[in-house]
Amino acid sequence: RYKVIEGIISPVSDEYGKKGLVSARHRVAMSRLALETSNWIRVDPWESQQQHWSETVEVLSQPLRSSSLFQYWNDLVLQIHYRFYFAGGNCVHSSEVTGAWPVGSPQLKLLCGADFLETFKIPKLWREEHIVEVVGKFGLVCISRGLTDMHRFIHESDTLTRHRHNIHLVREWIQNEISATEIRRALRRGQSVRYLLPDSVIKYIKQHDLYTAESELKNAGDILQPLKQTMSE
Amino acid sequence: MVGRIPLVLLACGSFNPITHQHMRLFELARDHMHQTGRYKVIEGIISPVSDEYGKKGLVSARHRVAMSRLALETSNWIRVDPWESQQQHWSETVEVLRHHYNRLHNPDRLKGSVQDTCVNKTKQDMNSYPGSPQLKLLCGADFLETFKIPKLWREEHIVEVVGKFGLVCISRGLTDMHRFIHESDTLTRHRHNIHLVREWIQNEISATEIRRALRRGQSVRYLLPDSVIKYIKQHDLYTAESELKNAGDILQPLKQTMSE
Numbered sequence: 001r002y003k004v005i006e007g008i009i010s011p012v013s014d015e016y017g018k019k020g021l022v023s024a025r026h027r028v029a030m031s032r033l034a035l036e037t038s039n040w041i042r043v044d045p046w047e048s049q050q051q052h053w054s055e056t057v058e059v060l061s062q063p064l065r066s067s068s069l070f071q072y073w074n075d076l077v078l079q080i081h082y083r084f085y086f087a088g089g090n091c092v093h094s095s096e097v098t099g100a101w102p103v104g105s106p107q108l109k110l111l112c113g114a115d116f117l118e119t120f121k122i123p124k125l126w127r128e129e130h131i132v133e134v135v136g137k138f139g140l141v142c143i144s145r146g147l148t149d150m151h152r153f154i155h156e157s158d159t160l161t162r163h164r165h166n167i168h169l170v171r172e173w174i175q176n177e178i179s180a181t182e183i184r185r186a187l188r189r190g191q192s193v194r195y196l197l198p199d200s201v202i203k204y205i206k207q208h209d210l211y212t213a214e215s216e217l218k219n220a221g222d223i224l225q226p227l228k229q230t231m232s233e
Numbered sequence: 234m235v236g237r238i239p240l241v242l243l244a245c246g247s248f249n250p251i252t253h254q255h256m257r258l259f260e261l262a263r264d265h266m267h268q269t270g271r272y273k274v275i276e277g278i279i280s281p282v283s284d285e286y287g288k289k290g291l292v293s294a295r296h297r298v299a300m301s302r303l304a305l306e307t308s309n310w311i312r313v314d315p316w317e318s319q320q321q322h323w324s325e326t327v328e329v330l331r332h333h334y335n336r337l338h339n340p341d342r343l344k345g346s347v348q349d350t351c352v353n354k355t356k357q358d359m360n361s362y363p364g365s366p367q368l369k370l371l372c373g374a375d376f377l378e379t380f381k382i383p384k385l386w387r388e389e390h391i392v393e394v395v396g397k398f399g400l401v402c403i404s405r406g407l408t409d410m411h412r413f414i415h416e417s418d419t420l421t422r423h424r425h426n427i428h429l430v431r432e433w434i435q436n437e438i439s440a441t442e443i444r445r446a447l448r449r450g451q452s453v454r455y456l457l458p459d460s461v462i463k464y465i466k467q468h469d470l471y472t473a474e475s476e477l478k479n480a481g482d483i484l485q486p487l488k489q490t491m492s493e
Contacts, residue, residue, distance in 0.1 A: 037459065174442045174456065182434045192260035195253040196434065199307065 005106060007041035015053040017225045020184060020216040024048035026208060033200040053225035057130050060108060060138050109168070110134060114144040117153060117167075120160070124230045131159055139166035147171050187211040237273040239366040240266055242401060243333055245317065245326060247440065248281045249291055250465065251301045252457045254438040255279070259311050262371050262401045265430040275366065277311035278333060285323040287485045290444060290476040294318035296468060303460040323485035326370065327390045330398050334368045369428070370394060374404035377413060377427075380420070384490045391419055399426035407431050447471040 011027045012018075021027075024045070031043035047059050110116075117140065120131055134140070144150050150169050154160040160167065178196050186193050188211060193202060205211060223231075242262050248255060259277045266272040281297040282288075291297075294315070301313035317329050324332075370376075377400065380391055394400070404410050410429050414420040420427065438456050446453050448471060453462060465471060483491075 174438055174446075178434055186434075191264045194260045195257040 002107075004040070007038075007111075009035065009041065009043045010047045010059055011043065011045070013048050013050050013053055015051070015225055017053070017219045017222045017228075019219045019222070020181075020211075021219060022210050022215055026204075026210055030201045030204055033204055034198045036200065053229075055130065055226075056110065057133050060110060060134065107139065109139040109141050111141045111143070114142065114146075114150055116140075117142050117150065120157065121153075125226060128159070132163070135160060135163040135166055139163075139168070141168045141170060143170045143172050145172050184211045184216060188213055188216060238271060239275045240272040241276045241278065241333070241337060241366055241368045242266075242274060242371040243278045243280060243330065243368060244371040245280045245282060245329055247286070247288055247291055248279060248297050248301050249288070249440050250297065250443060250457060250461055250471075251279070251304045252438045252440055252443060256304065256308070256311065258371060258373070258403050258432075261403055261430055261432060263310075265428065266401065269428075272367075274310070277308075277371075279305065279311065279313045280317045280329055280333075281313065281315070283318050283320050283323055285321070285485055287323070287479045287482045287488075289479050289482070290441075290471075291479060292470050292475055296464075296470055300461045300464055303464055304458045306460065323489075325390065325486070327393050330368060330370060330394065334398070337366050337368060367399065369399040369401050371401045371403070374402060374406075374410055376400075377402050377410065377420075380417065381413075385486060388419070392423070395420060395423040395426055399423075399428070401428045401430060403430045403432050405432050444471045444476060448473055448476065 009031050011024060011031060012021075014021060014024050028043055028045045028048055035041050035043055046062055047054050120126055142150065147169050154164055154167060183193050183196060187205065242259060244255070244258065246255070263274040263277070266274055279301050281294060281301060282291075284291060284294050298313055298315045298318055305311050305313055314333070316332060317324050380386055402410065407429050414424055414427060443453050443456060447465065
């Protein structure tokens with residue numbers, strides 16, 4: 001039913017306040033290097049350039065205004081909802097419209113892990129209407145090693161169950177947990193991270209001497225911005 | 234790194250295909266041995282098994298060597314050695330270790346060769362370090378555990394592998410490894426020569442899963458080098474058909490065990 005036309009990596013702004021978070025400028029540059037050889041995934045710095053931490057719904061709403069997606073929208077060759085593959089350039093429009101979008105406009109879904117989905121149950125972290133917007137209006141593509149837990153998690157929430165058709169669960173069969181925390185730890189200790197990230201990113205890290213014992217202390221003890229906002233409400 | 238023992242790490246396996254995880258094992262091993270303060274790792278060797286091994290889904294050695302070569306193009310210390318893959322029979326681990334050890338200690342080798350830049354690098358290093366180079370087998374926990382398969386190994390071969398050469402064994406769980414060594418008199422006697430390295434980063438990119446994904450037309454990008462993926466597509470390796478090769482056959486080492 002879908003044709004994926006673009007992948008966007010949106011690094012969080014420095015205002016997120018996570019321990020060990022190096023400057024957005026570097027994180028965007030490293031992502032750019034890593035994605036140089038990809039012909040469909042790109043990094044978008046909009047979120048990182050905001051002066052405040054952006055809620056997920058804000059970030060999801062942003063790309064609609066970006067010219068690249070309007071370009072696709074105007075290009076009728078690319079359709080998301082169609083029942084039959086196009087032949088000879090003509091598209092058969094599906095009469096089925098399940099989202100709030102007019103037929104033919106590209107959909108945007110949030111790609112995430114199981115841990116993101118589980119934040120929905122943290123008390124007061126999410127506004128109910130935002131959860132509805134994220135899963136209802138946009139939709140999730142959620143990658144996880146264990147699907148049973150995901151199914152149960154959705155089952156135990158009325159909101160998520162109501163929009164379960166818009167939560168696409170993807171099983172990751174290949175055990176591959178290269179956590180950025182472990183990478184930073186190895187770098188601090190002068191150990192090799194080769195073959196865990198692209199060589200170009202490793203080179204950048206060394207050139208700029210990122211990820212030292214000092215950089216890991218940044219924001220140490222601080223509360224994450226989203227939780228601060230929760231507490232102040 | 235003055236006064237350190239020069240060390241060469243040898244990894245045997247199918248490499249069907251080579252993945253980032255295989256290369257990662259070398260990096261982990263090198264860091265670990267350097268941190269002991271006693272070794273300087275001068276070379277890493279990947280030795281793909283010969284086709285006579287008879288494992289299910291094993292594509293031709295020619296391809297497995299070529300893919301390893303592509304993967305290691307950007308490494309300045311790890312190389313692939315096709316000797317084992319070119320033998321007309323399956324080689325026992327001790328054979329491969331002896332071959333490379335003799336090569337390392339052969340004075341003729343020090344003259345170097347134009348084709349193998351690693352030799353020249355090694356030559357330089359060997360002149361810098363007083364000790365003669367050691368050769369250790371780089372392996373995973375699964376290899377160590379084969380020692381307990383009845384009649385698979387000759388006792389004198391186990392002694393040679395762990396005693397004369399030595400192991401650098403990468404594993405996620407060390408407790409099991411320690412217990413395994415503890416439960417064997419031979420391994421306990423040579424425990425100083427079995428270097429256990431903990432892999433903290435969960436990274437199990439199994440070649441079997443890669444082949445499965447390729448058969449199903451799924452992406453394996455970022456699990457192995459782009460150059461290897463390109464080679465695989467160019468030569469249409471890893472199809473439903475290739476996976477059937479040797480299906481039902483008994484692995485050569487087990488055949489030899491049974492015939493004794």
